[in-house]
Amino acid sequence: MAESRPYKLPLPRTGGLSAEFYRFCRQHELRFQRCTKCGTWRHIPRDMCAKCGSFEWEWALSSGRGKVFSWTTVMQPMMPHFAEQVPYSPVIVELDEGVRMVTWVTDVPPGELKIGLPVEVVFDDVTPEVSLPKFRRAT
Template identity: 70%
Template structure:
């Protein structure tokens, strides 16, 4: 169950097109995977058609350890979308994974005023609907 919600999931779901469909398909299987170039081995996120390091169109969806650190965050008191009002304050956070890629998510078990740069975190998967799973993070001890 997603934090702050009861019963039917009321928050917006990701709008998936193209490679985002792939990204979330792995999340549904509780696997955090990012694109990795099969020619130069560079990781990337958000997904791209080409490797910006070497120009290759070839890639694989490589599995991340799911371990990372907190790179930055904001704590929302006045949400831009009304569906998020019951959750305030909540903290959209930038997570840096061990593989070097960064992604936006939430740290689910840490109060906003306890967040700190470099805090070790690890991925958890939240099956918010039967179809959609969102990757989130918790403090890694």
């Protein structure tokens, strides 16, 4: 039986296309929209391709592999929910498919983050309904 640990941080909004994104995450699949006309991947979910204007797309499976693109380190929490987390680093990961997402790197302390650090996705089942895509050093 899984250990019970109440999740105290805000959960993502799960309406519209984001609900579909998080439904795949719940299955531990990292999928992004890919335009079926020009092949461009995109994130965050939206209806139209910014490159060619097409409304035709699919949920394509990502490799789950990428690299640290950038990050910041939060020393003073902007929301009380994060008071126990400081210092922490919201990280922008660039996936091999070219999309970027804001996430966590779970096993690298803020002082050891480096641009270009190879990472791979891991899913954190924070509630019975929500799994968050996070990253760890790639092996």
